[in-house]
Structures are given as structure tokens and as C-alpha cells.
Amino acid sequence: MSVAIVGVGQTPFRRNCGISIRELCFEAFRDALEDINLTPKEIDASVVCSAPEYDKQRSPAGLISEYLGLTPKPTFYAESICSSSSTGVKVGYSFIESGLHDIVAVIGFQKMSEISSAEAQERMGRGADIQWESPFGTMMPAGYAMFAHAHMGKYGTTEEQLAKVKVKSGKYSLLNPLAMFRRAVTLEECLKARVIARPLKMFDCCANADGASCLIMAIKEKAKKITDTPVWVAGIGSASDTLSTTSRTDLTGLTCAIEAGRQAYKMAHMEPKDVDVAEVHDCFTIAEIMAYEDLGFCKPGEGGKLIEESQTYIGGKIPVNVDGGLLSKGHPIGATGGSQIRTIVLQLQGRAGRTQVDSAEVGLVHNIGGIGLYGNVTILRR
Amino acid sequence: MIFVSFGRFGKISYISETKVADFVKYLEEGKIMATRCSRCRRLYFPPRADCPDDLSTDITWEQLSGRCKLVTYTTAHFAPTGFENDLPYTIALAQCEEGVKVYALLSKDIKENEIQIGMTLRLTPLQLPNGRITYELKKP
Numbered sequence: 077m078s079v080a081i082v083g084v085g086q087t088p089f090r091r092n093c094g095i096s097i098r099e100l101c102f103e104a105f106r107d108a109l110e111d112i113n114l115t116p117k118e119i120d121a122s123v124v125c126s127a128p129e130y131d132k133q134r135s136p137a138g139l140i141s142e143y144l145g146l147t148p149k150p151t152f153y154a155e156s157i158c159s160s161s162s163t164g165v166k167v168g169y170s171f172i173e174s175g176l177h178d179i180v181a182v183i184g185f186q187k188m189s190e191i192s193s194a195e196a197q198e199r200m201g202r203g204a205d206i207q208w209e210s211p212f213g214t215m216m217p218a219g220y221a222m223f224a225h226a227h228m229g230k231y232g233t234t235e236e237q238l239a240k241v242k243v244k245s246g247k248y249s250l251l252n253p254l255a256m257f258r259r260a261v262t263l264e265e266c267l268k269a270r271v272i273a274r275p276l277k278m279f280d281c282c283a284n285a286d287g288a289s290c291l292i293m294a295i296k297e298k299a300k301k302i303t304d305t306p307v308w309v310a311g312i313g314s315a316s317d318t319l320s321t322t323s324r325t326d327l328t329g330l331t332c333a334i335e336a337g338r339q340a341y342k343m344a345h346m347e348p349k350d351v352d353v354a355e356v357h358d359c360f361t362i363a364e365i366m367a368y369e370d371l372g373f374c375k376p377g378e379g380g381k382l383i384e385e386s387q388t389y390i391g392g393k394i395p396v397n398v399d400g401g402l403l404s405k406g407h408p409i410g411a412t413g414g415s416q417i418r419t420i421v422l423q424l425q426g427r428a429g430r431t432q433v434d435s436a437e438v439g440l441v442h443n444i445g446g447i448g449l450y451g452n453v454t455i456l457r458r
Numbered sequence: 459m460i461f462v463s464f465g466r467f468g469k470i471s472y473i474s475e476t477k478v479a480d481f482v483k484y485l486e487e488g489k490i491m492a493t494r495c496s497r498c499r500r501l502y503f504p505p506r507a508d509c510p511d512d513l514s515t516d517i518t519w520e521q522l523s524g525r526c527k528l529v530t531y532t533t534a535h536f537a538p539t540g541f542e543n544d545l546p547y548t549i550a551l552a553q554c555e556e557g558v559k560v561y562a563l564l565s566k567d568i569k570e571n572e573i574q575i576g577m578t579l580r581l582t583p584l585q586l587p588n589g590r591i592t593y594e595l596k597k598p
Contacts, residue, residue: 194539197538197539201538201539201540201541202538206472207472209561210470210538211592212468212469212562212592213469213470213537213541213544214561215536215538217534218549222531222532224532225531226530226575229530229576270535273536274532274533320504321551321561322551324559327529327530
């Protein structure tokens with residue numbers, strides 16, 4: 077393995093953060109450089125990641141690069157909606173492996189309060205195929221709700237099992253000072269919450285947030301000088317699926333996640349059972365259950381049972397989203413993948429505090445853009 | 459060629475120009491049309507003018523029977539801009555007997571407790587106010 081993550085940073089995720097996007101990115105950048113032996117001048121390139129429909133600033137990479145003092149080093153912009161910053165990691169990995177750049181900063185951000193609620197509501201309608209699906213008034217929760225009904229219909233997954241994903245998220249949110257919602261929720265609260273898109277209710281859905289994340293990636297020879305605890309990129313996989321629902325072959329899982337996982341496991345010479353701790357893209361509770369299955373933590377159709385048996389809690393078969401996940405942290409689109417990777421890096425460095433999974437050697441990150449449109453799976457090891 | 463605007467399709471259409479705008483003209487005639495690639499014979503719905511399998515633009519229109527089965531659905535209680543007054547509404551994905559899938563609203567005639575995955579449905583053109591037109595999924 078020749079590429080490591082040597083520094084990780086994140087701002088708190090919150091509503092109406094009250095600062096500008098450049099300042100958000102600076103906070104995450106400073107956090108990532110803390111405690112490592114690296115000055116900004118040694119960074120060879122940056123990859124800036126966000127979903128531009130939520131940005132006022134056009135071409136934000138240049139602005140962020142300037143504010144972080146990285147000019148005149150090259151800066152690039154990577155976008156795959158909710159998976160933008162794990163796409164940025166793949167770009168950074170490729171730069172380093174190819175020998176183009178030795179040290180790369182991947183900065184993901186989103187200030188979702190930058191646009192008004194009305195503007196956000198208008199954009200939500202255009203997330204689907206605008207020619208053939210948006211004219212029917214769809215949006216993200218409706219898309220995942222259709223997967224939920226299909227999963228319930230085929231496998232007998234229940235609304236209680238969906239709710240149990242949020243109950244776990246709530247429990248761990250109390251231990252994550254950077255999470256937006258830090259509160260435990262009961263099964264009853266989840267089941268009685270107002271309906272968003274049946275069968276998904278309020279607590280089945282993540283929420284918009286403002287925030288930024290930053291990862292510093294380095295080539296092997298330099299990584300060991302920068303930190304005593306580099307975390308290695310062991311496997312990295314990416315895939316896409318159709319934007320249109322009508323062209324999907326399966327409505328009970330995300331084909332892009334299955335394929336990205338296959339690539340990542342193959343590259344890492346690992347199997348699902350080798351993973352000690354995972355971060356999966358739980359934008360909705362059903363998404364976490366499908367991720368268990370798509371990543372091979374259980375068989376197809378057994379995701380509901382896995383959470384029912386508490387196997388994805390710390391101490392279970394495979395701890396998942398022990399930082400509270402998107403459901404509690406909030407989902408500042410462009411920052412999310414970087415935040416997930418940060419959580420796994422801290423786990424593998426033994427710095428996860430009260431959510432530390434004992435002797436975690438291998439971690440996996442599953443970051444999805446859209447309704448299974450883009451899938452990135454990254455396997456890290458210490 | 460008579461110019462047909464696609465802009466009348468659906469409750470809100472986000473585009474007006476497409477090579478398959480004739481779909482709207484057929485819909486006015488009560489027909490729901492798919493396209494078939496003349497070369498590889500692949501059937502497309504929603505219709506498309508270009509076949510990526512063999513890079514052909516030689517397509518023909520072909521009417522769907524409308525007979526289909528429900529694959530999955532959701533009843534939305536929140537809506538994007540322009541759809542708020544229609545809430546709640548049920549978005550469905552159905553599989554047509556020809557093998558292609560269709561994304562449409564379920565007719566308001568179907569009560570939420572009657573909805574069953576696998577139920578038989580009929581895809582039917584639907585006139586909307588202000589000269590707009592769409593299709594919906596109804597009881598057979």
C-alpha cells in the first residue's frame with residue numbers, strides 16, 4: 077500500500093452555521109493539520125468537493141484554495157452530489173499513485189443554509205430524471221421510500237426494523253460532539269413521527285446541515301514522516317447506476333454499492349468478514365439496511381434482522397455508524413464522505429474515544445450519491 | 459416535421475425540447491408509445507431517440523398495451539415546489555407486460571390501503587388543467 081491518510085479534520089455539523097464557506101473549510105483544514113508534522117506549504121495539490129446547486133459561489137475550488145493559502149498549487153473540483161468527498165479521495169489517490177503529486181488535501185464542504193428553503197425545495201424536485209420522473213413530483217425521500225416498500229415487500233422488512241437503525245444512531249449521537257442532533261430517540265417516537273414519504277417518517281430521514289471536512293493524503297515515504305499513525309488506503313471502488321428509476325434492475329439494493337464494494341474488497345484482498353468497523357451512507361434508515369446487504373455484512377434480505385439483533389452496535393458482529401451516521405450528524409452533502417472517512421481513520425488510530433471499537437484494524441466507508449446513482453467504497457487499514 | 463413541444467408533459471415540465479416530443483402528440487391521441495431500435499430491436503420506455511447499444515438513431519414508435527403490475531410505490535406527504543397542493547399523492551413504479559417500466563402517479567381512485575405490490579394496473583393518458591397532459595396508473 078502506497079497511499080495513506082495522515083490527517084483528518086471536521087467542523088461541527090449544524091444548522092445556519094453563521095460563517096462563510098471559506099471559513100468553514102478553514103476550520104476543517106486547520107483541524108486536519110493539527111498534531112501532524114506538515115505545513116500548508118508542503119501540500120502539492122487540493123481537491124475541493126461540494127454539490128454546486130447549493131453553492132452561491134461559482135467554481136468554489138479557486139476560492140477555497142486561496143483562503144487556505146494553497147495558491148499557486150493546482151486545485152481541482154470534484155462533484156458526485158452526496159458522495160463528492162469520497163470521489164475527491166479517489167482523485168487524490170490517483171494523483172499520488174500516478175506520481176503527479178505527493179501530498180493532497182481533500183476538502184469537502186456544504187453550506188446548505190446558503191440558499192433559502194424555497195430554493196432548496198425547488199432544487200429537490202430536480203434530483204430525479206427531469207424529463208420523465210420529476211414531472212411527477214418526486215424527491216429524495218420518495219425515491220428511498222420506494223426502495224423501502226420494495227424491500228419490505230420482497231423480504232418482509234418492517235417499519236420497526238427501520239426505526240431501530242435510528243435508535244442506534246441516536247444512542248451514538250450522544251458521544252459525538254460534532255453531530256447536529258445529539259439525542260437518543262425511542263422506537264415509539266420513531267414510529268409515531270410524521271410521515272415524510274410512506275413508509276419513511278421524520279426520524280427515518282437525515283437532515284440538511286452546514287459543515288466541512290478535510291483529509292490529508294500522502295505518499296508512503298512522506299506519510300511516515302508526517303505522522304506515526306498513517307492509515308492506509310487498502311481498497312477503493314467506484315460505480316454508477318442509472319439516474320432513472322425505470323432503468324433500475326433491482327429496487328431492493330443499490331447496484332452501484334455492490335459493484336464498488338466488489339472492487340474495493342478485491343483490491344484490498346479482503347472479504348466482508350475482515351472489516352472491523354464501518355461507516356455507511358444512512359441518508360435514510362432503509363439505506364443503512366440495504367448497505368449491510370450490499371456490502372456483504374449479511375445476506376440479501378437479512379439487513380432488518382441484523383439491526384434487530386443489534387449486530388451493528390459496538391460489540392456486535394460489525395459495528396456500523398458508531399459516530400451517529402448521517403441520521404444524527406446531519407448531511408452537509410459535499411462534506412459527508414470526508415466526515416465518514418475521518419471517523420474510520422480515528423477508529424484505526426485508536427483515537428475514537430468512547431466509541432472506540434476494540435483493536436480495529438480494518439475499516440470500510442460506503443458513501444453514496446443520489447438514490448444509488450454514484451457509489452464509492454473505500455477500505456482503510458492501520 | 460410538425461414542431462411539438464414537450465413542455466406540456468406532466469404537471470410541471472422542466473424541459474420543452476427533445477427528439478421524442480412526438481410522445482405528447484401520441485398521448486393526445488390516447489396512445490402511450492415506446493420506441494424500438496430498428497437495428498437491435500430493443501424496446502425503450504420512457505421513449506428515447508438514440509440507442510446506445512449500437513449507436514443507432516433509427517427508431518420506430520410502438521404502442522404499449524398499458525397492462526402493467528406494481529413494482530413499488532410511496533405516498534408522499536412532502537413535495538417539491540409546484541406539487542404542494544396535490545399532497546398526499548402516490549408515486550409508483552410499474553412493470554409493463556412488454557417488459558419496460560413506467561414511473562407515474564397512482565390514480566387517486568385507488569385508496570392507500572388497497573395498494574399491493576404486484577397488483578395489476580392500467581397505464582392511461584390523463585388530461586391536466588391548462589392544456590397539459592400526462593399518464594397515470596389506474597385500476598384495470
